[in-house]
Amino acid sequence: MNAPASTFRPDRHPDRRIHPTGASLLAAAGLLLAVACAPSEDGAAGSATSTTTADAPDPATRKKGTAESPNYLDTGVDLSALDKASKKISSEAVSYGAEAPEPGGAELANNVEIRLLEGDRSHNFGDVLQGRKATHTFRLEVAGEDDLVLSRLKPSCGCTLADMVLLADDGERSVYTVGEAIPPGTKFEIEASLKTDGRSGEMSSNIALYSNVPEGVMHLNLKANVTPILVVEPENILNFSRITTADVVDGEMRIKSDILEPFKLSLDEQFLVEPLQVALEPVAPNEEGKSTEWLAKITLGPKCPEGMRNYPILFKSDVPVPDPKTPGKDGEVPTYEVRSFVQAQVTGLVSATPNFVSFGMVRPGQETERFVLIRAHDDYVIPADVPVRIEGLRGDEFQYPDAISYSVEPAEEDKNIKLTIKLLGLPDDLNGSFGGIVKIDVGHPDKEQLDVRFSGVCRQGLPPQATPNTQQGAQSPADHNHDHDH
Numbered sequence: 310m311n312a313p314a315s316t317f318r319p320d321r322h323p324d325r326r327i328h329p330t331g332a333s334l335l336a337a338a339g340l341l342l343a344v345a346c347a348p349s350e351d352g353a354a355g356s357a358t359s360t361t362t363a364d365a366p367d368p369a370t371r372k373k374g375t376a377e378s379p380n381y382l383d384t385g386v387d388l389s390a391l392d393k394a395s396k397k398i399s400s401e402a403v404s405y406g407a408e409a410p411e412p413g414g415a416e417l418a419n420n421v422e423i424r425l426l427e428g429d430r431s432h433n434f435g436d437v438l439q440g441r442k443a444t445h446t447f448r449l450e451v452a453g454e455d456d457l458v459l460s461r462l463k464p465s466c467g468c469t470l471a472d473m474v475l476l477a478d479d480g481e482r483s484v485y486t487v488g489e490a491i492p493p494g495t496k497f498e499i500e501a502s503l504k505t506d507g508r509s510g511e512m513s514s515n516i517a518l519y520s521n522v523p524e525g526v527m528h529l530n531l532k533a534n535v536t537p538i539l540v541v542e543p544e545n546i547l548n549f550s551r552i553t554t555a556d557v558v559d560g561e562m563r564i565k566s567d568i569l570e571p572f573k574l575s576l577d578e579q580f581l582v583e584p585l586q587v588a589l590e591p592v593a594p595n596e597e598g599k600s601t602e603w604l605a606k607i608t609l610g611p612k613c614p615e616g617m618r619n620y621p622i623l624f625k626s627d628v629p630v631p632d633p634k635t636p637g638k639d640g641e642v643p644t645y646e647v648r649s650f651v652q653a654q655v656t657g658l659v660s661a662t663p664n665f666v667s668f669g670m671v672r673p674g675q676e677t678e679r680f681v682l683i684r685a686h687d688d689y690v691i692p693a694d695v696p697v698r699i700e701g702l703r704g705d706e707f708q709y710p711d712a713i714s715y716s717v718e719p720a721e722e723d724k725n726i727k728l729t730i731k732l733l734g735l736p737d738d739l740n741g742s743f744g745g746i747v748k749i750d751v752g753h754p755d756k757e758q759l760d761v762r763f764s765g766v767c768r769q770g771l772p773p774q775a776t777p778n779t780q781q782g783a784q785s786p787a788d789h790n791h792d793h794d795h
Contacts, residue, residue: 421455423518423527426496431530438568439538440506440645442632447499447529456490458521462499465515468634469531470502501531506634506643509537539566539626539647549609549653553686554755557610562649563592564603564624569645571599577623577646584610585620585651605649613655620651658686658755661728666747668732668765673739678731681747681761682720689753691726693719696750702762707745709735715747730763739767 426448434443451457464471473485476496516529542563549558586608591600625646633643666679685691697715699707712735720727744764751759
C-alpha cells in the first residue's frame with residue numbers, strides 16, 4: 310500500500326531513519342523545551358529549570374559542560390535536560406537497514422538472541438503432492454543473558470500454520486503464550502506446516518518471530534514444489550482470440566490425472582454463464598463411468614457481450630482432499646478441483662479500428678489528423694454518407710467545436726468507410742486536456758450507432774519535436790498524419 314503524501318518514508322530517506330524509541334524521545338525533548346520556555350505565573354520563563362538573569366553566570370566566564378556552569382540560552386534557560394535526552398537518543402538509534410519490531414512489540418534487549426540448534430532458517434520440502442500437508446520442526450534456543458519475549462508469531466499467508474512449544478529440562482512440553490518471558494538456555498520448537506490445497510508449482514512462505522532481540526524480528530522460510538493432481542491439456546486457457554457477437558466457436562480441453570484412480574468429474578454450475586456451454590465426456594470409462602481422463606467440449610457464442618471476455622470453468626472431481634486448506638461449506642467434504650478459463654476479444658458486427666483516438670501532446674493552434682477504419686463483419690455495406698456528430702465526453706456539447714472537424718469516405722471496395730478526425734487548432738489560452746466522442750450512425754441492424762472516443766493534451770510552449778508525425782493506433786494503408794501550425 311502506498312503511503313499518504315504526508316507520511317515520512319524511511320525507505321526513501323535512509324539517512325533519516327530513526328528507531329521508534331528515538332522518535333518518542335525527540336518528541337519528549339521538544340516538550341521539555343516548551344515547558345522550559347513557558348512563562349510562569351510570576352513572568353519568569355521555566356521556573357522549574359531556569360534561573361533569573363541575575364543568577365545566570367557572566368557570559369565571559371560561562372563554560373559549557375561544567376557542573377558549575379550548566380548550558381544556558383541567552384534567555385537563561387537550562388538545557389541540561391535536553392543534553393540527557395539527546396545522549397539517550399544517540400545510544401538507541403537503529404543502524405541503517407535493521408528491521409524494527411512491530412508496533413506494540415516487546416522492548417528490545419541488548420543481550421538476547423535466538424539460536425538455531427540444527428539446520429538453517431529455510432526448509433525445502435521438495436516435491437509435495439497437491440492437497441498434502443508438509444510439516445517441519447525448527448529447533449531453537451534462547452542465547453545470551455536476557456530473557457526472550459515474543460510479541461507475535463506471524464505466518465505470511467493462510468496456507469501456513471505455526472505453533473511454538475517450550476521444552477523443559479525434564480522433557481515436558483508446553484505451549485508458549487505471547488508476552489511470556491523465556492529464560493536464557495531454554496530450548497523451544499516452531500512446529501510449521503504448509504498446506505498445498507489449491508496450489509501448483511513453486512510455493513514459498515515465511516514465518517516471522519517478532520521479539521525483543523536487537524534486530525526485532527527473525528524470519529523462518531518454507532518452500533515446496535507442489536505436484537498438481539488434476540492437469541488440463543493442452544493448457545488451462547482456451548483463447549478464441551478475436552470473434553464477433555454473431556460468431557459461434559468450439560474448442561476442447563482434456564482434464565486428466567496420472568496420480569488418481571479413475572474418478573468422476575463435474576462442473577461447478579455457478580461459474581457457467583451464457584453464452585458459454587461445456588459438456589463433459591469420460592475417455593475409456595470403467596463400469597462406474599469413472600475415468601482418469603475427461604474431455605470437455607466447449608462452445609462460446611453467439612451473442613457474447615463486446616469487449617475482452619474471460620469465462621472461468623471449475624472442474625470438480627469426487628476424490629476428497631486429504632488436508633484441505635479450508636473446510637467445505639455446510640459440512641461438504643472438499644474434493645480435488647482445477648480451474649480453467651475461456652477467453653475471447655469480442656467485437657460487434659460493426660467495429661472501429663482504432664476504437665480510441667489519441668492526439669497526444671499538441672500546441673495551441675497546431676493542426677493534425679487521425680484516421681479510423683469503420684468495418685462491417687458481415688455483408689452489410691456501410692454508406693459513405695452516414696450521419697456523424699461530435700459530443701463532449703459526458704454527452705454534452707464539445708467544448709471547442711471550431712477546433713475539430715471530420716470527413717467520411719468509402720474504403721475497401723465501398724463496403725467499409727474511413728473516418729478522418731482533424732484537429733484545426735485549439736485556442737491559444739488552452740493549457741490542459743481535451744476530449745470528446747465521435748458518434749457515427751452506421752445503421753447496421755445489429756448496431757445502429759458506433760462511438761469513437763478521442764482525447765489529447767494541449768500545452769503552451771511545447772517544442773515542435775515533442776509532437777512526432779506518427780499515427781496513434783491503427784492506420785489506413787498509405788495514410789499518414791499531417792501535423793503543422795497555422
